[in-house]
Amino acid sequence: MLTQHIIRSAVETALAEDAPYGDITCETTIPRDETGSAALTAREDGVMSGIDVFAAAFRTQNPLIEVVPSIADGERFRAGRTLATVSGPVRDLLTAERVALNFTQRMSGIATMTAAFADAVDAIYEDGHEGRDASVGPVVRPRRYARTRIADTRKTTPGLRPFEKYAVVCGGGHNHRYGLSDAVMMKDNHLAALAARGIDLAGAIRHVREQVGHTTHIEVEVDSLDQIPAVIDGGADTIMLDNFTLEDTRRGVELIDGRAIVEASGNMSLERVAAVAATGVDIISVGALTHSVRSIDLGLDWLA
Known part of the structure; x- marks a missing residue:
């Protein structure tokens, strides 16, 4: 870009x-x-x-x-x-x-x-480390990638997004969607607006799928475990676990069971990121990479 x-x-x-x-x-x-x-x-x-x-x-x-x-x-x-x-x-x-x-x-x-975030995640997969660090706990590998990926967000400086997203890649990270035109990402406010029209969660995802091209990726943000079955039923490509505890993140990964890409997000810190990766999520998105x-x-x- x-x-x-x-x-x-x-x-x-x-x-x-x-x-x-x-x-x-x-x-x-x-x-x-x-x-x-x-x-x-x-x-x-x-x-x-x-x-x-x-x-x-x-x-x-x-x-x-x-x-x-x-x-x-x-x-x-x-x-x-x-x-x-x-x-x-x-x-x-x-x-x-x-x-x-x-x-x-x-x-x-x-x-x-x-690079600091990527290094912290990569360390849990090194020989002699996996499953032996009490602060991380047992390590579950992601289903879609060899190792959990660190990704950016859209929380970039206006006008400088190409530069900042490129810099993330230089540091060993990956880019999330570049902008609003790149993928469907249904967040809490989108779901609330659809619910106000009487459309349930699974129905909302299917409603979107019917309108977009077959190459368009659909991601859905959830803030509780009980939303996950409906999101899977609706056929989301990625499920974002927003501000989940470590225990609930592990349970979310188990519930999804490879049927969608699992992304963890929300107030991600360098001290916490290895433990989140060890739950088996595919992607961890970190807004701080560009906004802080x-x-x-x-x-x-x-x-x-």
Whole structure:
């Protein structure tokens, strides 16, 4: 989804926002013909995302700027590592610096947080770990995938969804539906509106199925175990267990018994995610990956 057209459009908008009438400081302090170079340096450990966006910010500002990455998206880095070098007209380097960093720091922050969640889940499947950690309990493997997947949500920054969802993938996560047009997702308010018209839960799902194409995925959110039989009867493709306890999540997985993809969601934390995965759910969706992330500390250090 993160195409060159999307990158260029967003970068151009960001540069215009930051310097709508030029960079007064650079224009009054830096000679027009001065050239220089700088290094993108990690101030802390993390996972890279957005190195092409970083480069695009400088090249859009001035095509003469040379950007040489020394890392690929999805690669982990340690504090102190040089991630890229940039060289060219100093005025343009300094004008584009903040836009380049803003994109890359946030995207790398999302990738880093996603990797932490994915690592916590993956650890329960390692040799010598499965079923032996009292804090996790016995490990039930998911029915649809080799390991429980970490997925994002639509709780993204308006206008930046392609960048943020791409960053989740860089961190080892998976994308939920991209937008409202991609799949049917029936939540509590949808079900309440249908119930007000006298349509029961199973009937509501069948009603939707009759109207959409055969390739359209249908997901239904439930907030109690007693809703699950009707959702299965209606033929949902995915059942989301919203804010379930660990015990009820295990019972939900048993009730569904592979007849639908099982997703767990709701206030998911890094401390809790391994135990939720151990219940056997196929997917854990984590809104915090994009709505509560901290940007990674990266800096542009001037080279002598």
